[in-house]
Amino acid sequence: GLYSVAFTDIIQLICIFVGLIFSIPFMTTSDAVTIPLATHDVALYPDKVGGFFGKLKAEDGGVWFDYAIMLMFGGIPWQAYFQRVLSARDDNVARTLSFVGGFGCFCAAIPSIIIGLIAMNTDWAATAYPAGELTKDNYKLAVPLCLLYLTHPAVAFIGLGAVSAAVMSSTDSSILGVSTMFTRNVFVNVFYPKASDRFTVWFLRGIVVINTIIAMLIAIYVKTVYGLYLICSDLVFILLFPHLTLVVHAQRFTNKYGMVVGFSLALILRLLAGEPVLKYNAIVKFPYYKEPSTD
Numbered sequence: 001g002l003y004s005v006a007f008t009d010i011i012q013l014i015c016i017f018v019g020l021i022f023s024i025p026f027m028t029t030s031d032a033v034t035i036p037l038a039t040h041d042v043a044l045y046p047d048k049v050g051g052f053f054g055k056l057k058a059e060d061g062g063v064w065f066d067y068a069i070m071l072m073f074g075g076i077p078w079q080a081y082f083q084r085v086l087s088a089r090d091d092n093v094a095r096t097l098s099f100v101g102g103f104g105c106f107c108a109a110i111p112s113i114i115i116g117l118i119a120m121n122t123d124w125a126a127t128a129y130p131a132g133e134l135t136k137d138n139y140k141l142a143v144p145l146c147l148l149y150l151t152h153p154a155v156a157f158i159g160l161g162a163v164s165a166a167v168m169s170s171t172d173s174s175i176l177g178v179s180t181m182f183t184r185n186v187f188v189n190v191f192y193p194k195a196s197d198r199f200t201v202w203f204l205r206g207i208v209v210i211n212t213i214i215a216m217l218i219a220i221y222v223k224t225v226y227g228l229y230l231i232c233s234d235l236v237f238i239l240l241f242p243h244l245t246l247v248v249h250a251q252r253f254t255n256k257y258g259m260v261v262g263f264s265l266a267l268i269l270r271l272l273a274g275e276p277v278l279k280y281n282a283i284v285k286f287p288y289y290k291e292p293s294t295d
Contacts, residue, residue: 008173012165013104013108015162015163015165016108016162016163017108017111018162019158019159019160019161019162019163020111020112020115020143020159020162020163021111022155022158022159023146023147023151023155023156023158023159024111024114024115024118026150026151026152026155027115027118027146027147027150027151028118030122030127030150030151031126032122032123032124032126032127032150033118033121033122033123033150034121034122067230069237070230070233070234070237071230071233073237073241074232074233074234074235074236074237074241075233075236076241076244077236077240077241077243077244078232078236079177079178079181080174080177081098081101083177084097084101085097085098112143115142115143115146116139116142116143118146118150119134119142119145119146120134122134122146122150124149127149127150128149129145129149140223140224140225140226143163144160147159147160148160171215175208175211175212175215176208178211179204179207179208179211180204182207183200183203183204183207187200187203187207188200189256190256190259190260221278221279222277222278224277227277228277230277231275231277231278234270235270238266238267238270239263239266239267239270242262242266243259243262243263271283272284273286
């Protein structure tokens with residue numbers, strides 16, 4: 001099982017890197033593209049699209065700091081991360097894996113950034129893109145749009161296919177991992193310790209179906225991948241990180257009853273706070289609450 005997970009991860013990374021990097025030269029050779037950073041006619045700040053580099057306002061510093069803390073600490077209790085760390089041979093390997101993984105995530109973002117720069121230096125009216133111009137609402141579609149309209153269909157097929165294969169491979173393993181973790185750590189350990197193996201397997205199958213339906217509905221109704229990532233980090237940070245901290249540093253003060261109460265209370269308070277990404281307003285407006293922007 002361990003080797004299967006490791007080799008699957010390697011294949012996924014290869015698919016993403018090869019698929020995107022392979023397609024970039026074909027994008028830059030399109031007649032509708034000004035090769036980024038290769039000439040003096042580079043529209044880094046075109047009026048029709050907006051600046052490539054955003055601006056951080058002083059009043060938004062607290063929000064950015066809160067997001068940074070949430071993404072850092074909210075990423076620690078993720079099952080996908082612990083699966084790799086706990087399977088390491090020793091502490092040194094686990095630490096090395098963590099640092100190398102962080103650097104790898106940074107490198108994995110580079111092809112997408114380059115494609116975003118290409119998208120901003122593209123005359124979309126000269127392509128087959130139906131809308132004619134790339135609007136702000138379609139920024140999130142920059143990678144697939146560039147693959148579809150700036151490359152040969154065969155190149156687009158390889159690029160989109162490689163990314164889709166990697167994403168789908170991660171999706172099924174994530175659903176199985178989440179369902180297994182919930183069945184083992186919550187259902188069996190907390191609510192039904194005497195459950196038979198047969199009953200546990202059937203419960204796991206039901207949870208897989210439920211999680212798949214929930215994931216499908218979220219994918220249909222939520223239009224931002226980055227927003228979903230923020231929600232995941234938000235929930236993990238609020239629901240799991242406090243438990244992990246106490247279990248590691250104050251184990252004698254923790255038990256399963258406190259875990260259930262703390263988890264339930266944190267979940268209720270978070271749900272009452274609302275979530276713009278999921279398009280439902282706050283029921284209880286906590287101090288310093290700010291109405292979500294309608295832009």
